[in-house]
Amino acid sequence: MTDTAEAAKSSTATAVEEEPKAKAAEAPSTEDKKDTGAEDKKKKEEAEEGGGKKEEESAKEEMRAVVLHGFGGLKSVKIVKRPQPALADGEVLIRVQLCGVNFQDLMVRQGVTEAPPKTPFVLGFECAGVVEAIADDVEDFKVGSRVVAIADHRAWAELVPVPSKFVYAVPDNMPLQEAAAITLSYAVAYILVHELAAIAPGQTILLHSAGGAVGQAVCALCRHAGNVTVIGVASKCKHDDIRSSVTHLIERGQDVPSEVRKLCPEGVDVVLDCQGGEECNRGYSILKPFGRYVLFGSSNIVTGETKSFFSVAKSWWQVDKVSPLRLHDDNKSIMGFNFRRFLHHQGGEEHVKRVLESVYELWKEGVAKPNIDSTFALEDVTEAMAKMHERRNVGKLLLDLSMEAKPKPTTPAKTKKEDKKETKEEAKDEKKENEKKDNDKKENEKKENEKKEEAAKEDTKEAKAAEEK
């Protein structure tokens, strides 16, 4: 089933559901049995997600949240009622008005990110709203202040507690919607353009996923840098919308290096790649001397709606390892950038705070502009995810918690004509993918089988462990 079809089905099915009380109440005790000192905090969080502490539960009001009930397709994503979360030390409780949808959310849903929380848990990395409460030890914020947060999962709910180090005050005069649209995209884009690639006037960059929110932010920053040639790669359907933001456009799926060589035979100074897979090797090959290839994502892992062992494995084995000695000979650099990991697991909070100060300055100057593709009701989250999956969004996808779960002018309902067109394109895409798969199948069959076997072993292990309990 394609994501669109699934989204339509899910969408009708996701009228807010009451989470079964029994399950919600049981969850924490199950978690408690497994507790092992070091994981206490995590378990606590998971226990809360499972239904909150028993004693507090009855007293608490409920809220809506987007919960992932198991890794997989859109069907695993449900809007459910949850007890309102408790506030821990160092945290800010945010009454959420807007949420950002990112490609990472699709990866989390499929279970292809590193060490995701155990299901069920609240999805999402970005939310914006108003401070509802503050832990006693937090001094930076006031109740009622407008903030944006980049959370480590669990951001798509009406009330979200986030450690204050990941919460950012929205500048006066900046509409909350703009803050929600620019904060994460421009933080990533700023680090890419000004810190890693260090793009200078006169340079040429190759930008994959040019039509996404980060891609469009990169374009804006390059335009501001002045005299930067941007070669954007994007799905054909986005070309009309993004043509003015780039210097040249290449269609996604084409032979990118050949197309780049036609445009600039001497190669490019920078490649910004969030795809991974074969693009890594191709990207390196078209770098000029002194060029920098920056890998900041691996969206190639996501192919179908659910996790594909084939595509996950392929995204790894396709990428050539490179000797530092070759980089020395070629005068080239390879740079890795994993924003979420940096911010949440490698102590990047101060760094990101500094970056956001610059980003908000650029907003004041009119450089950083929100580029919102569309806004969805919380209940329509699967529709937003499907749109991103199919690479149909130009700029940011937002969830607006004040919106009702029905088609609105800002979230135009699909006409039958559009639907048909999409279905055709999907059919084409699917056909293409199948052809590709067939070609690769033979050589990759062995590796895939190995992966499957490993996964099967894992499953058996898990099943055994569950039985033992």
Added chain:
Amino acid sequence: MTDTAEAAKSSTATAVEEEPKAKAAEAPSTEDKKDTGAEDKKKKEEAEEGGGKKEEESAKEEMRAVVLHGFGGLKSVKIVKRPQPALADGEVLIRVQLCGVNFQDLMVRQGVTEAPPKTPFVLGFECAGVVEAIADDVEDFKVGSRVVAIADHRAWAELVPVPSKFVYAVPDNMPLQEAAAITLSYAVAYILVHELAAIAPGQTILLHSAGGAVGQAVCALCRHAGNVTVIGVASKCKHDDIRSSVTHLIERGQDVPSEVRKLCPEGVDVVLDCQGGEECNRGYSILKPFGRYVLFGSSNIVTGETKSFFSVAKSWWQVDKVSPLRLHDDNKSIMGFNFRRFLHHQGGEEHVKRVLESVYELWKEGVAKPNIDSTFALEDVTEAMAKMHERRNVGKLLLDLSMEAKPKPTTPAKTKKEDKKETKEEAKDEKKENEKKDNDKKENEKKENEKKEEAAKEDTKEAKAAEEK
């Protein structure tokens, strides 16, 4: 034989020699036979080195030059009389007063650089002097102007023709000796510190070969950047001299990562490595998130006085290849920088010109300071090379063409005591190296044999080719 002993012997043997007329005269014709269209220019240059065009030769005056007669030890380096070179289009003829000695010169002598000229040829990459003549199509310079040049080999002679794009005007008031000392070292250091590593206040860098000319230039630029912690690695004998230029010192040969972890458990922001080999893997391991490892040389290739298949092979197979996906996960970067290749073979001339404008500005501000270890007469070049080989220089080694080939106050003669000390240290070093070799031998024997076989094949090929002529 150690380099020092060899240097002493060579030194006495290198009283200017007259190059055998027969050989000099024959060389061009031999070269002519082999000419194949595309290589015309190179062959012409080689022919000139072989003795110059026959018809011009008698009319020309002679000059001194440091000529490499075959790849190998110090014995292959001779001071010979050569016909003065002709000036080609786009070139500037420089009457040389000073030459810079670089580690690359040792590598060229051993024949471990990529595509060196055919022997015999004039050694050296750096010279400074006064413009003697200018080709008709060169507009940037005037006869009599003081210049520095970074040549593609062939810089160690009394008269050196260099394409004008590799020649730099010495700023007024800058003594020629200072220009000779800072130009190349600071160009490399500037690109390392300000462009590749992009060192910022508050950061920590690990700097290999901290006592060399480039290393000392890096220290000066970091000091100027302010609040940069420099952990320098250098031979023990240099520690007293360079202690004030770095924050911490580690002895060369120690377990660098462990020592670094003792000083800063969280790792470093930047590693600047001109050694290669195992240091590559070690360097990567001690990087903080967002850290950059910059490989800008592979001096580990040079062990003994002559080329060692073992060390060349080892410098390659020791280096782990890295997947860009790992860099993405780790939030790290690996950057390669090969200055000479960039400047001479990858069109980096405008880039380097811009860099040198900044360097000369920094000289005016008192930031870029010449750090001259010692100055040698042209005839004492092997002594300079030996000093560099044994890592005894702190800062720049220069050849001064006006100096006479005998011990001078600026080139203090070695006392017997010093000599003894050095011999002891060398013996220790040799012992250490032998032990290391023994340990590695078994696992590496196979690879070495393969390399040797390849080399033997190459030799056989060359011998056959020679026979066929």
